Amino acid sequence: MTPQHDPGQARPFRVMKFGGSSVGAADRLFQALDLIARERQAGPVAVVVSAMADTTDRLIAAVDAAAAGLAADPHVDAIEALVVGVARDLTDRLQRAGLLVHVPEDLSPAIAELMRPLRQLLLGVGLVRERTLQTRDLALSFGERASVLVVRALLVARGVDAVAVDARDWTVTDDRFGQATPDLGASALQLGDLSAAWSGAVSVHTGFLGRTRDGRTTTLGRNGSDYTAALLAQILGAAELQIWTDVSGVMTADPDLVLEAYPVAHLSQAEALELGDLGMILHPRTMAPLIEARIPLRVRNTARPADPGTLIDVVGTRDERHPVCVVSTEDLALLDLETRRRLGHERIGERALRALANAGVPVWVGTAAPRDRAFAVAVARQDAARAEAALSAEFGRTTEGEPVELAPIRVRQPVTLLTLVGEAMGRTPNVAGRFFGALGQIGVLVRASAQGAGERSISAVIDGEDTATAVRTVHAAFNLAAQEVNLLVLGKGTVGRELLAQIAAQQQALASNQDVFIKLAGVVDSKRAVFDPAGIPAAQWDVRLQESHVPPDIPALLERLRRLPVPILVDCTAEDTSAVYEAALACGIHVVGANKRPLAAAWPIRQGLMDMARKRHRRWEYETTVGASLPVIDTLKGLVRTGDAILRIEGSFSGTLGYLAGELSRGVPLSHAVRDARARGYTEPHPRDDLSGLDVARKALILARELGMELDLDAVAIEPFAPPEALGHDDLERFFLALAEQDAAVAARIERMRQAGRVLRYLAQIDPSAPAGVPAVRVGPVEVEPDHPAARLRGTEAFVAFTTDRHRAYPLLVQGAGAGGAVTAAGVLTDILKIAMSLRGR
Numbered sequence: 001m002t003p004q005h006d007p008g009q010a011r012p013f014r015v016m017k018f019g020g021s022s023v024g025a026a027d028r029l030f031q032a033l034d035l036i037a038r039e040r041q042a043g044p045v046a047v048v049v050s051a052m053a054d055t056t057d058r059l060i061a062a063v064d065a066a067a068a069g070l071a072a073d074p075h076v077d078a079i080e081a082l083v084v085g086v087a088r089d090l091t092d093r094l095q096r097a098g099l100l101v102h103v104p105e106d107l108s109p110a111i112a113e114l115m116r117p118l119r120q121l122l123l124g125v126g127l128v129r130e131r132t133l134q135t136r137d138l139a140l141s142f143g144e145r146a147s148v149l150v151v152r153a154l155l156v157a158r159g160v161d162a163v164a165v166d167a168r169d170w171t172v173t174d175d176r177f178g179q180a181t182p183d184l185g186a187s188a189l190q191l192g193d194l195s196a197a198w199s200g201a202v203s204v205h206t207g208f209l210g211r212t213r214d215g216r217t218t219t220l221g222r223n224g225s226d227y228t229a230a231l232l233a234q235i236l237g238a239a240e241l242q243i244w245t246d247v248s249g250v251m252t253a254d255p256d257l258v259l260e261a262y263p264v265a266h267l268s269q270a271e272a273l274e275l276g277d278l279g280m281i282l283h284p285r286t287m288a289p290l291i292e293a294r295i296p297l298r299v300r301n302t303a304r305p306a307d308p309g310t311l312i313d314v315v316g317t318r319d320e321r322h323p324v325c326v327v328s329t330e331d332l333a334l335l336d337l338e339t340r341r342r343l344g345h346e347r348i349g350e351r352a353l354r355a356l357a358n359a360g361v362p363v364w365v366g367t368a369a370p371r372d373r374a375f376a377v378a379v380a381r382q383d384a385a386r387a388e389a390a391l392s393a394e395f396g397r398t399t400e401g402e403p404v405e406l407a408p409i410r411v412r413q414p415v416t417l418l419t420l421v422g423e424a425m426g427r428t429p430n431v432a433g434r435f436f437g438a439l440g441q442i443g444v445l446v447r448a449s450a451q452g453a454g455e456r457s458i459s460a461v462i463d464g465e466d467t468a469t470a471v472r473t474v475h476a477a478f479n480l481a482a483q484e485v486n487l488l489v490l491g492k493g494t495v496g497r498e499l500l501a502q503i504a505a506q507q508q509a510l511a512s513n514q515d516v517f518i519k520l521a522g523v524v525d526s527k528r529a530v531f532d533p534a535g536i537p538a539a540q541w542d543v544r545l546q547e548s549h550v551p552p553d554i555p556a557l558l559e560r561l562r563r564l565p566v567p568i569l570v571d572c573t574a575e576d577t578s579a580v581y582e583a584a585l586a587c588g589i590h591v592v593g594a595n596k597r598p599l600a601a602a603w604p605i606r607q608g609l610m611d612m613a614r615k616r617h618r619r620w621e622y623e624t625t626v627g628a629s630l631p632v633i634d635t636l637k638g639l640v641r642t643g644d645a646i647l648r649i650e651g652s653f654s655g656t657l658g659y660l661a662g663e664l665s666r667g668v669p670l671s672h673a674v675r676d677a678r679a680r681g682y683t684e685p686h687p688r689d690d691l692s693g694l695d696v697a698r699k700a701l702i703l704a705r706e707l708g709m710e711l712d713l714d715a716v717a718i719e720p721f722a723p724p725e726a727l728g729h730d731d732l733e734r735f736f737l738a739l740a741e742q743d744a745a746v747a748a749r750i751e752r753m754r755q756a757g758r759v760l761r762y763l764a765q766i767d768p769s770a771p772a773g774v775p776a777v778r779v780g781p782v783e784v785e786p787d788h789p790a791a792r793l794r795g796t797e798a799f800v801a802f803t804t805d806r807h808r809a810y811p812l813l814v815q816g817a818g819a820g821g822a823v824t825a826a827g828v829l830t831d832i833l834k835i836a837m838s839l840r841g842r
């Protein structure tokens with residue numbers, strides 16, 4: 001087909017198509033006329049319009065009513081009222097805006113006149129009580145014809161020369177009513193004759209409509225107006241087709257499921273075809289004329305004309321790393337067929353598809369096991385029963401008449417077809433790995449899967465209830481938008497407060513540089529809670545918490561948290577929160593904890609939490625429980641995972657006790673040094689936990705358990721840092737008074753050590769192969785020689801030395817600040833980011 005546009009002609013046509021929402025209300029149509037007027041200034045324009053708003057549905061209802069012997073006139077009255085109303089409102093608006101070149105005649109008589117034959121037709125349908133597709137097509141044509149009448153009249157009134165074109169006068173089709181196919185050559189000839197009369201005016205065409213060679217009205221099926229527009233663009237040799245609708249382009253995912261979904265800037269025609277198969281943008285047959293004539297398509301929003309929309313052309317985006325969209329097709333059923341023995345030469349997939357086609361059941365996806373022993377097919381839920389019946393009938397016997405050993409057909413519903421679309425699929429390695437990996441991370445079961453033969457899509461069938469989380473996770477895993485994580489922070493003491501300050505400071509940078517959006521959903525202390533699913537501005541949490549009178553009802557808060565994308569419980573308390581962790585993990589919430597107590601709880605409790613996290617595919621991150629932000633646990637896990645044998649772990653695990661030892665060496669009395677350490681945020685909420693050795697014992701136990709040592713706290717040999725008689729008081733002031741009584745004795749001991757050339761350090765040792773009778777885990781004060789690695793520690797420095805099979809001669813050392821709000825909070829934030837990043841497939 002030769003396009004009508006003569007390449008010598010300076011400015012080719014632009015075709016603009018306006019859908020039902022763009023012409024069905026005065027404000028939108030006002031905008032549409034403006035867009036047409038502007039585009040006209042740049043060159044020749046042809047416009048295609050759909051029926052206004054719900055007119056097509058109303059026309060179908062009118063035909064159905066007539067065929068059922070009911071009154072159809074009220075439907076036609078409603079359509080007439082809508083069209084007249086839009087025309088009047090629009091005239092007023094144009095007048096108020098000073099855009100009318102002349103006041104248009106009242107359109108109501110013309111609209112009534114247009115509708116007269118429709119009323120007669122419906123009367124006829126009522127008389128014969130017969131409703132054929134042919135009759136329905138004729139009735140439907142009145143919707144688009146009414147739109148053209150209004151749009152042309154008001155364009156002219158606005159000073160844009162325009163002609164109305166009934167597309168039936170040029171769209172020559174076959175006689176498949178309801179789904180007619182145009183004849184391109186014949187249509188081009190007809191259009192050629194018509195267009196001669198336009199002489200520079202904007203031609204306004206009815207979308208959706210055609211006519212058979214013998215003059216009967218047809219319609220072009222679903223998205224028929226788009227088809228008309230694509231055909232018109234092809235015949236006119238247009239430079240571009242613009243589809244004006246109510247969204248700002250093709251979205252990266254369903255915005256109802258993914259708040260951060262956004263319009264894709266650029267797609268290839270092949271990607272658009274793939275999306276068309278999934279019911280998005282244009283139906284594949286509508287894309288055909290554009291592909292054939294290599295015409296770019298722009299999808300734009302009439303209500304937001306400044307938005308660039310989506311451009312669809314031959315090349316598409318040049319960014320081959322990212323897929324473009326995650327499409328979720330919901331409300332499907334998955335039918336699983338499995339033969340107990342092979343069916344000779346028969347392919348069960350082939351037969352199943354044929355049976356479903358014969359039963360008129362459309363198939364969304366079908367996947368076969370190797371050599372076709374099993375086959376799974378997804379169909380719309382409403383077709384599930386028919387599909388099952390058709391398959392049961394088909395597989396009652398082999399084609400040779402033998403009974404088939406088919407396991408009972410299993411029907412699973414509702415399921416969702418989750419499809420990732422993009423050229424990246426065939427050009428970037430590991431897209432499939434990341435797709436399934438992201439689903440696996442959040443524990444979504446894949447019931448069936450398929451990778452498109454065109455290498456532009458990959459699909460997974462998942463349970464319907466997993467849809468929202470799965471779409472969000474895959475969307476985030478491919479960096480289609482920032483990964484949102486939602487935090488509920490328990491505790492706003494030294495660590496919690498500092499964490500919230502770091503989040504406030506880093507939130508912006510994390511969103512722009514790392515595509516991670518940290519949302520603070522709630523903060524809880526020992527007395528109250530504040531929770532807002534929309535997010536608490538990180539700079540306002542303090543005020544919001546102070547103003548709150550809500551008691552900290554943790555189960556209720558977890559219930560609200562779990563409904564948000566990537567929910568994370570952040571534990572910055574020093575309480576026994578094992579039960580809270582269990583509830584959180586059980587309902588799908590990740591946990592990040594600086595709190596050692598759940599990890600040091602009785603072995604079955606700690607192990608139960610680990611199992612729960614594994615079973616629910618949730619993360620429990622706790623790097624800061626040993627050595628604040630030092631990478632102690634990660635290092636140990638790495639050694640264990642890579643098969644190294646851990647011979648011994650030793651070190652000074654407590655920044656607090658390291659600091660105190662240093663202060664004592666400088667001559668500071670014990671009670672003063674502890675007060676100072678507490679004020680600096682180094683100690684546990686009650687410093688007794690440090691001085692008694694309990695806190696270090698917990699750390700040592702945490703590390704020992706990483707080695708698989710099934711120990712409890714009572715198996716740890718603990719020698720306290722300070723004399724036990726000073727540690728009895730809960731009340732802090734009494735505690736400090738009792739401590740002061742020990743100042744002199746402690747100072748004397750330190751002095752003795754100094755004279756002997758040694759320094760005091762509090763060390764821990766984990767010896768997995770300790771002989772029977774010797775504690776495998778020991779913590780206690782040690783007088784170390786000057787050449788001991790611990791002797792060189794300063795301030796809150798801690799160190800952990802791993803002697804392993806591979807690090808035998810030179811132990812692997814992790815050393816640095818081991819206590820303090822800032823470093824610990826940074827470690828907690830790092831753990832939060834680990835979860836966010838892992839969900840992005842990075």
Ligand SMILES: NC(=O)C1=CN([C@@H]2O[C@H](COP(=O)(O)OP(=O)(O)OC[C@H]3O[C@@H](n4cnc5c(N)ncnc54)[C@H](OP(=O)(O)O)[C@@H]3O)[C@@H](O)[C@H]2O)C=CC1
Binds near residue numbers: 495681
């Ligand atoms: N400080 C450090 O250097 C390090 C600390 N850690 C660990 O971090 C955790 C926090 O330490 P830190 O910030 O110093 O302690 P703080 O005592 O300063 O803060 C504890 C917070 O927990 C809150 N809290 C107490 N009970 C509850 C409860 N039932 N529900 C909710 N919140 C509660 C307190 O509330 P309220 O404000 O109402 O009293 C307080 O805000 C500890 O487990 C500690 O071992 C780990 C590594 C280093």
Ligand SMILES: N[C@@H](CC=O)C(=O)O
Binds near residue numbers: 690
């Ligand atoms: N008091 C603790 C703080 C971190 O866990 C210590 O220094 O060990």
